[in-house]
Amino acid sequence: MNAAKLESIIGYRFRNIDLLERALTHRSWTHENRRSESDNESLEFLGDSVLGLAIAEHLFTEFPDAAEGELTQMKHRLVSMPTLASIASSIGLGDFIGLGRGEEASGGREKPAILADALEAVIGAVFIDGGYIEARSFIVRLFRPELKRIAPDRVADHKSRLQELLDRK
Template sequence: MTPGLEKLDHLEETIAYKFRDHDLLAQAMTHRSWAHEQVSPYSQRDARELHNEALEFLGDSILGLVVADYLFKAYPGASEGELSRMKHRLVSAPTLAKASTELGLGDYLRFGRGEEKSGGRRKRALLADVFEAVTGAIFLDGGLSAATEFVERALGQELRAANPVSAAAADPKTM
C-alpha cells in the first residue's frame, strides 16, 4: 500500500466501496502539492501520475451524468431549465464539499507541507475536488453502476430534497 495511506481500508468502509485497485483510491486522495514534493525534477516519474486532478476531471463528468439521470427519472414532468438548475445545485462546490465533509474525506487527503499549513483539509473547493476524484476512481475501478451507487448514497439526502418548483424560482447567479 502507498506510504501514508494506511487508513484507506477504513475509508473504503466509510464510502461503502472496496477497491480492487487500491492505487486508484490512493491517487484520488492525493493533492498535487504532495505529489510535487515527492518527485525529483530529475526523476522519470511524473507527478501527474500521483495526484488526483485527472480523476477529478473524470469524476466531474460521471457525477454530472449520474445526477442528470437521477433527476430525469425522478422528475419526468420537469422542464429542461428546472432540471438544469437542480443539477447545477447538486454538483456545486458547496453541495459536494458538504458530502465530502460528511464522509470525512478531508481526513484522508495527502497534502504538501504548504497546503497542509494553509488549512487545505477545510477548503471547500478542495473538498469538492476530492469528492469528484473519488467518484472518478470508483468509476474506473468498478464501472458506472458502482459510481452511481456511491453518488446516490453520498448525495442521497440532497438528491431527494431536489425540487423543481424551488429550482424554477432560483436565481442562477446565486447557485
C-alpha cells in the same frame, strides 16, 4: 492513509486500492515530495463528468415531468462546489487527503475546493474501478440527503423566479 476505514465510510471496496490512493493525492503532495506518481487531477476531471451524468440520469428518472430548465437548475445545485464540499466534509474526506506541507499548514483539509475536487476524484476512481453502474450507485448513496431535498419548485434562483413572474404578468 487508512484505506479500509475510508472504504467502510463510503460504502465501496476498491479492487485496485491504488486508484483510491491516487484520488486522494493532491498535487501539492506530489510536488513537494518530488514524486512521479500522478495526483488526483485527471481522476477529478473524469469524476466530474461521471457525476454530472449520474445526477442528470437520476433527476430525469425521478422528475419525468420537469422542464429542462428545472432539471438543469437541480443538477447545477447538486454538482456545485458547495454541495460537493459539504458531502466530502460530512464523510471526513479531508482527513484522508495527502497534502503538501504548505497546503496542510494553510488548512487545506477544510478548503471547499480541495474537498470538492477530492470527492470528484474518488468518484472517478470508483468509475474506473467498478464501472458506471457502481459509480452511479455510489453517487446516489452519497448524495441521498441532497437528492431528498431537491425538487423542481425549490431550485429556481431569485432572478429566475422574478423572470417567471414577469413573464406571467
